[in-house]
Amino acid sequence: xxxxxxxxxxxxxxxxxxxxxxxxxxxxxxxxxxxxxxxxGYTSTRMIAGPVYEVELVExxxxxxxxxxxxxxxxxxxxxxxxxxxxxxARRIDKPAEExxxxxxxKRTIPTEKKETKEPEKSSSKLIDQALSKIxxxxxxxxxxxxxxxxxxxxxxxIKRETRNGPxxxxxxSGITIRMYRLKVEERIKSNxxxxxxxxxxxxxKDLETVVLLKVKKDxxxxxxxxxxxxxxxxFDQSVMKAIERSNPLPPFPEGYMRSHEEIEINFNLRDLEKx
Amino acid sequence: MFxxxxxxxxxxxxxxxxxxxxLFLILFFVFPAQGLAKIYIDINAPSIRKFxxxxxxxxxxxxxxxxxxxxxxxxxxxSRDLDLSGYFSPLDKRAFxxxxxxxxxxxxxxxxxxxxxxxxxxxxGAYTCLGSRVExxxxxxxxxxxxxxxxxxxxxxxxxxxxLMHRLSNEIILALTGYQGIFLTKxxxxxxxxxxxxxxVSDYDGENARQLTDDKSIALLPRWxxxxxxxxxxxxKDGGPMLYIWEAxxxxxxxxxxxxxxxxxxxxxxxxxxLALTLSLNENPDIFLTDLNGKIIKQVTRTWGINVSPVFSxxxxxxxFVSNRSGSPQIYILNLASGTEERLTFDGNYNTSPxxxxxxxxxxxxxxxxxxxxxxxxxxxxRPRRLTEHPANDEDACFSPDGRYIAFSSNxxxxxxxxxxxxxxxxxxxxxxxxxxxxxxxxxx
Numbered sequence: 196x197x198x199x200x201x202x203x204x205x206x207x208x209x210x211x212x213x214x215x216x217x218x219x220x221x222x223x224x225x226x227x228x229x230x231x232x233x234x235x236g237y238t239s240t241r242m243i244a245g246p247v248y249e250v251e252l253v254e255x256x257x258x259x260x261x262x263x264x265x266x267x268x269x270x271x272x273x274x275x276x277x278x279x280x281x282x283x284x285a286r287r288i289d290k291p292a293e294e295x296x297x298x299x300x301x302k303r304t305i306p307t308e309k310k311e312t313k314e315p316e317k318s319s320s321k322l323i324d325q326a327l328s329k330i331x332x333x334x335x336x337x338x339x340x341x342x343x344x345x346x347x348x349x350x351x352x353x354i355k356r357e358t359r360n361g362p363x364x365x366x367x368x369s370g371i372t373i374r375m376y377r378l379k380v381e382e383r384i385k386s387n388x389x390x391x392x393x394x395x396x397x398x399x400x401k402d403l404e405t406v407v408l409l410k411v412k413k414d415x416x417x418x419x420x421x422x423x424x425x426x427x428x429x430x431f432d433q434s435v436m437k438a439i440e441r442s443n444p445l446p447p448f449p450e451g452y453m454r455s456h457e458e459i460e461i462n463f464n465l466r467d468l469e470k471x
Numbered sequence: 472m473f474x475x476x477x478x479x480x481x482x483x484x485x486x487x488x489x490x491x492x493x494l495f496l497i498l499f500f501v502f503p504a505q506g507l508a509k510i511y512i513d514i515n516a517p518s519i520r521k522f523x524x525x526x527x528x529x530x531x532x533x534x535x536x537x538x539x540x541x542x543x544x545x546x547x548x549x550s551r552d553l554d555l556s557g558y559f560s561p562l563d564k565r566a567f568x569x570x571x572x573x574x575x576x577x578x579x580x581x582x583x584x585x586x587x588x589x590x591x592x593x594x595x596g597a598y599t600c601l602g603s604r605v606e607x608x609x610x611x612x613x614x615x616x617x618x619x620x621x622x623x624x625x626x627x628x629x630x631x632x633x634x635l636m637h638r639l640s641n642e643i644i645l646a647l648t649g650y651q652g653i654f655l656t657k658x659x660x661x662x663x664x665x666x667x668x669x670x671x672v673s674d675y676d677g678e679n680a681r682q683l684t685d686d687k688s689i690a691l692l693p694r695w696x697x698x699x700x701x702x703x704x705x706x707x708k709d710g711g712p713m714l715y716i717w718e719a720x721x722x723x724x725x726x727x728x729x730x731x732x733x734x735x736x737x738x739x740x741x742x743x744x745x746l747a748l749t750l751s752l753n754e755n756p757d758i759f760l761t762d763l764n765g766k767i768i769k770q771v772t773r774t775w776g777i778n779v780s781p782v783f784s785x786x787x788x789x790x791x792f793v794s795n796r797s798g799s800p801q802i803y804i805l806n807l808a809s810g811t812e813e814r815l816t817f818d819g820n821y822n823t824s825p826x827x828x829x830x831x832x833x834x835x836x837x838x839x840x841x842x843x844x845x846x847x848x849x850x851x852x853x854r855p856r857r858l859t860e861h862p863a864n865d866e867d868a869c870f871s872p873d874g875r876y877i878a879f880s881s882n883x884x885x886x887x888x889x890x891x892x893x894x895x896x897x898x899x900x901x902x903x904x905x906x907x908x909x910x911x912x913x914x915x916x
Binding site: 221339352373376377380381384385387388389390391392393394429430434438440443457458459460461462463464465466467468 | 559
């Protein structure tokens with residue numbers, strides 16, 4: 196039997212056969228993936244029991260009406276599939292503002308897993324962006340500062356700066372968690388940073404800049420610190436070192452952030468003091 | 472079986488290609504794209520803008536506990552010095568935990584007790600009295616890194632304990648900031664304590680104020696010489712406004728200009744050998760250069776209009792002064808060699824009393840919006856910067872010799888008193904508390 200098999204094998208050229216097989220296999224794999232990606236209707240549905248809620252992860256202040264719930268609704272369509280199970284009537288639930296307003300979008304069944312994870316993410320980040328722009332407008336009317344607004348503005352600034360950051364992980368969802376993590380790290384180190392700002396006077400403050408590179412573990416402990424760039428002021432550099440040492444350990448990585456180590460580059464400067 | 476693997480050449484190439492592609496695809500799907508995995512953060516200001524310093528009372532090492540009051544007094548001088556410097560924030564003593572023993576070595580100090588109350592630095596002192604003198608030892612510790620930064624011993628008269636502590640404060644500032652301290656400098660100013668305007672001299676912090684003149688007339692515009700050995704001032708005691716120099720060495724006062732009309736408000740050249748004065752002997756107040764005896768060397772301004780308040784640049788080649796030739800008092804810069812004059816201030820219609828620092832910055836008083844305020848400006852680039860925003864009057868600004876501080880007069884608390892601030896306008900603090908009103912400070916070395 197063995198020799199027979201050998202015989203049949205020896206008859207045909209094996210190299211093209213093997214290559215061809217690879218290609219065919221690849222083709223099948225791609226076809227299957229594309230079918231799942233682009234023609235979701237052909238895959239089985241998932242049944243959802245119970246009412247569906249969407250919850251904001253970020254609590255943002257508002258003057259009254261937070262935003263148009265109606266805007267959020269059309270994003271998730273009311274799709275009903277024949278094979279869907281129990282149907283649940285849509286209910287709007289009003290709760291006190293402090294606890295966040297859960298939004299029932301509509302009775303729907305999620306057609307695919309992929310879409311389910313995609314759309315709520317889109318809507319929550321869109322909600323945040325809309326809320327932020329509202330708050331931005333409101334901020335223009337009310338120049339008086341308060342700590343919450345400052346935090347929001349910082350969040351805004353973080354989002355604006357996000358273009359500098361790479362994806363930092365897989366998926367759109369980590370974008371927000373990374374922002375929150377960055378904000379937490381920034382707040383922690385900043386709160387431990389002490390430097391006599393009158394020291395440099397008017398002219399010197401503009402140029403002071405120290406850049407530090409940290410290697411951080413998943414649990415927040417700092418493994419390594421190094422200066423990428425030192426300032427002209429030794430006392431400034433020393434104050435930066437102390438700020439980082441005092442902040443060790445940093446907050447742990449956010450859930451879902453899969454890396455075990457990360458590099459954080461921090462730019463210390465005095466630009467906030469130059470106004471006025 | 473291995474015969475299968477002996478592939479012809481062409482087959483091998485295809486195999487490699489597909490193998491590489493396959494491997495790439497596998498890796499592509501298994502490891503998601505990271506790009507630059509770094510996280511970037513900007514921190515644009517510290518949250519704590521001064522070094523918190525804990526200065527507990529000094530330890531009394533005298534066997535029978537003489538001079539117990541020094542324990543608090545010595546610490547208080549250093550505390551005030553560091554506070555007025557604008558770089559430090561002394562912590563409230565009531566937050567301190569119980570003191571133990573004499574000056575401990577760094578290993579014995581429980582730095583955590585100090586870190587817990589937020590101290591960045593710890594100043595510990597001890598003193599021993601020897602007759603009329605006192606020996607003081609001081610140590611500065613970095614609380615976070617638990618180590619000593621500085622240790623000094625000084626010896627001096629108990630009655631001059633403030634001077635002694637100012638010396639220590641200078642050492643502390645030098646060690647912690649690299650800058651020379653100002654704590655042994657002096658102020659000269661006008662005060663109406665006796666009911667008349669007389670010239671007074673005090674420590675930089677307003678302490679130890681001593682009356683210099685006793686003419687029961689009107690004394691104005693005192694000006695320390697650059698070496699701190701003389702004071703030039705204007706007085707009406709002999710009739711009209713005339714110029715006098717008080718000499719520290721002989722404690723004598725000499726009249727140097729008694730010409731008809733105005734003899735006013737001069738300043739010293741940086742080398743201390745010439746004076747710039749305003750004289751109106753030609754009917755128009757103009758600026759003249761004279762020697763220390765009042766003999767005229769040169770007339771420096773010759774325009775119509777009032778030209779007053781001259782002050783030299785730190786290199787002695789230029790002079791800033793006030794002139795109303797444009798219709799309102801404004802500040803001009805004169806080049807002494809070429810004689811060219813250029814206007815410096817354009818905002819507001821009342822800009823006077825310039826003072827030119829060793830860091831090449833000019834401070835002046837301006838009336839914009841009803842009250843006087845202090846501004847600073849770059850002599851070359853213009854661009855005025857407002858330093859005081861109080862609704863009251865802030866005027867008579869004058870720089871410290873190192874240019875990092877400004878003394879000025881303000882009536883923000885009702886009567887005019889002297890204040891200090893950093894040259895960027897921060898940390899404005901009252902320093903004169905004697906009876907009457909204090910104006911026209913001049914800061915000597």
